[in-house]
Amino acid sequence: MSEEDQQGPPQEEVKTEDPQSTINIKVVSSVGEEVFFKIKRSTKLSKLQGAYASKVGKDVGSIRFLYDGERINDDDTPASLDMEDNGTAGAIQFVASLTPPTFADTIDVMVEQVGGVWLRRP
């Protein structure tokens, strides 16, 4: 990703969670389709949202990105949300290089929900 995303919050554990390090993120739709992303920990997730939307051909306004059940803000980064590749912190690179898809942290994608009436379906 480009150089403009340098303003990620400083990390306390610089050794293991360097903002420049990358992270695998799995984006799962409500019907179970999975898309993988590898991004820097300092990259804003809004970029990922845009990339995902264009990949699946949906308007970014009509889909919702959730991390642990909470909506992701445009300013959030993997670092600010404390995302991790699901290994222990020190073992990130190792685990990630072995089988990244299984252990990637997950972002849920939901489609917009609306409702007004219970219609009897034919």
Add this chain to the structure above:
Amino acid sequence: MKRLEDGWNGFETDEEFEESDTEMKPSLHKADKSKAGSHVSAGRPPNAKPLHPGRSSTSPTKFSSKPGPKGKTKNSLLPPLDPISKAQFLEMHSASMADLDEPSKSKKNQPPAMGKSIFQKKSAFLNELGFTAEELDVLDIEFNRWDRDYLLRHDEADEMAEVLEALSLTINPAVLVLGPRFLVEAKLLESIDWLPTDEEPIDHSGSPAFSEESVLKRAWLHSQQTTLKEMLVFQYDHSRAHWVLFPQRNIRNIALLGRFFKPGRPAAQVKMADLDVRYRVYNANVQEDGSSCGFWMATTALLMICGASIKHKDTRRMLQSLGIDYLQQHWRFLLTSWRIEEEGLGAEVVNNFLHYWNLDFAQRSGCLRIMFDEWEEENLSLVFRNESLGPVDLRRFIEGWANDEAINMLVAVLNYFPEMAVSQTPLHFGSLFGLPARQPSCVSLTTFFYSKLKELLAAENPALGSSQQTQQTEAELLRWFKKHDLSVLRKFLIPVNEPRNVHWFLIEVDFELKTLSVYDSWPSSNNRSSTLEEKYQVPMAIAVLASRVISKASEGKLLPVSPEWNVSRALCPSQNNDQDCGFFTIMTILHLIHWGRLHPANCPPNLMFSAATMPKIRITLVSKLIPWVESWTDQLPLSQGSGSLCKGRVMKFMMLLAMKILTLCPGIHDESPGKC
């Protein structure tokens, strides 16, 4: 309050005022917004130009270039606001007008023909003074001919329809008002070779088929901005010499129009079999004399636009007690305001009339609409923690279906629990209604919890998923409870969107009382096939799953659903339309989270919800939500929000807007009993 106003004035001067365009374009709201304070309608169409010289943006009236005597009479012709004093002006200049002195009394005994001759005399008299036809039109507020025996003229009905159409564009765009002139134009619609498209119809030369001033053109522009729900047609029934209002669509021309407005939309498809049906009459039973039907018709339309139904007995009783004299007086004011004020209909005259029905909320929704339009231009949204509502979502509070954003915002706001330790903690949302803080043992989950549980249900199905998938989804779901304190929580509210993207309702899982309750605002049918088990089969399976996940998240403190649990459909108010279920769900959450049950004895009147009060509740919810979220943001230490600096500026701007709406709608303040 003084400071609030100051703040708003400062804001207003910063804003660039646009010249109001006299065309009825889809950009009407632009013209509205700068005059939001005093005018409730869009500007007039170009065929009724104002008299005031120099005020019109297109062609200022030139007095000096006209023949005829000059002098003080002209200046004094600038129409006064009061139509009665206009009559007095005429009397000053003509002895023949002397009999107008006490209009309502003396004219009662005159035959209508007499009124007409006076009108002609006046025209001749004014022509002598050298006025153009346009100016005469403005002056032609010959309301003195309106008396108990007066039958509304076609051109007057057309003008009233114009006024109402402009009003509905602002207040209730789903209603289209068509004057009697449209019937003539509808014939044109039949004759042109027109294909149902979303493009504006053109004639064979390629130019638009309808002229700028035509009713059809205006109606078409109106219909492009919104989905029409109702059309009010003024029609003169020649056989009965009677004005009637058609709110239905089952007459031939309306059917044609329906296709014209929204090609392919199901609502516009009218069964051809219905077309021969003569109109079914609803007799409002308010008219007492033989000729005032036109005024009742227009008034009924006005009330329908503002949300009062003529079928309601209180509405009729109020109309009867007002009587035709009052109605005519109010229409005099409305038409005068419409003709002489370039920006459009004055808000005051409309409210003066509507206050008999306590219909201020109609205007409030108009104010909100204008505000949301401004938010859209400025790209603003309402932000509370992780939730945000853009103008599109906010408009759903005024009309239409609720979406996940609207419900999740309310869920987040209602879940908010002020921490007592921090002295500066903002008040909770319920405090705006004088409510105590929510019950600590009850919390509402977001609308996506149910969706995620559905994934888990699918993963558990051996045909669809795998045990690995089940484990992973469950692990993910457990993390949703990271921020909930499961040691105190006993009751979980789960908003359900089922059938998907069609309906909202609520499931309550109570671990203490061991109950699973469904709160569904859709009226339960007597049909035996849709019993609880069948209709709510999937939601109930998912609720059981939810109890299992929550039990796991609490590390076994809470026990999942077992056979001794009581599963039921709770009694709750039902909706009477196909719009409101999302807001019934929100109100159910509000009640349950504060009191643990619906409508307790100490429920404030403005929070009692039913099908009848729902339109008002929706407006109340959003007009309380905006200032609350803003005050919450304002009290938040800047470091707490991410990207706080930028957001702070946006918030300040939003505060100004909120102040604006509070100044515009004093009713918002008055309503809350416990407002501090």
